[in-house]
Amino acid sequence: KQEVTQIPAALSVPEGENLVLNCSxxxxxxxxxxxxxxxPGKGLTSLLLIQSxxxxxxxxxxxxxxxxxxxxSTLYIAASQPGDSAxxxxxxxxxxxNYKLTFGKGTLLTVNP
Amino acid sequence: DTAVSQxxxxxVTQMGNDKSIKCEQNLGHDTMYWYKQDxxxxxxxxxxxxxxxLIINETVPNRFSPxxxxxxxxxxxxxxxxxxxxxxxxxxxxxxxxxxxxxxSGTQLSVL
Numbered sequence: 233k234q235e236v237t238q239i240p241a242a243l244s245v246p247e248g249e250n251l252v253l254n255c256s257x258x259x260x261x262x263x264x265x266x267x268x269x270x271x272p273g274k275g276l277t278s279l280l281l282i283q284s285x286x287x288x289x290x291x292x293x294x295x296x297x298x299x300x301x302x303x304x305s306t307l308y309i310a311a312s313q314p315g316d317s318a319x320x321x322x323x324x325x326x327x328x329x330n331y332k333l334t335f336g337k338g339t340l341l342t343v344n345p
Numbered sequence: 346d347t348a349v350s351q352x353x354x355x356x357v358t359q360m361g362n363d364k365s366i367k368c369e370q371n372l373g374h375d376t377m378y379w380y381k382q383d384x385x386x387x388x389x390x391x392x393x394x395x396x397x398x399l400i401i402n403e404t405v406p407n408r409f410s411p412x413x414x415x416x417x418x419x420x421x422x423x424x425x426x427x428x429x430x431x432x433x434x435x436x437x438x439x440x441x442x443x444x445x446x447x448x449x450s451g452t453q454l455s456v457l
Contacts, residue, residue, distance in 0.1 A: 268446075274450050276388075276435070276446070278446055321388070331393040331401050331442035333446065337385070337387055
């Protein structure tokens with residue numbers, strides 16, 4: 233059974249700092265991995281999708297990497313801003329189970345002005 | 346334009362009642378989902394429909410019955426509500442089972 237773990241559970245940084253969020257998964261037979269952002273009282277917004285054959289994806293100040301064999305992904309946020317404050321979740325889609333995502337519990341990020 | 350919209354946003358009801366949550370997507374996606382987020386913020390899939398066909402039914406009690414009248418809609422009906430059903434329910438959609446998921450803003454269900 234796939235399990236997704238995110239460390240740390242919460243992170244507080246000053247504005248402008250670069251930071252890394254971690255995600256690990258127990259079964260490396262994944263089809264892809266997504267990073268989401270969730271703002272309080274709102275739904276999830278997909279930030280980056282990495283296919284199992286890819287090593288990284290970039291979007292603006294965000295860079296996500298994937299090491300499938302070791303069961304790890306990182307989300308790098310450059311030059312953090314207060315508007316980046318949110319909960320960040322990673323989710324993996326298992327091979328052979330294309331329609332099901334398994335989510336981690338998320339990292340609550342606070343960027344202080 | 347809202348891509349995935351679900352109603353109502355808040356639902357407060359008594360134990361034993363029956364309630365429905367509606368979801369619509371205007372993205373032209375063929376796959377829709379219901380996810381449940383519990384008090385610990387843990388998201389778990391409940392159902393997935395592809396082209397109106399049930400693909401995933403993830404050990405959800407029979408009191409929960411999804412209905413997909415067409416590819417753009419996936420409604421969730423809950424019978425005999427229990428205290429433990431209190432959670433935030435999210436609808437989502439995607440193109441096939443391989444692409445990015447787009448989520449609705451959630452329905453916070455409180456069972457008293």
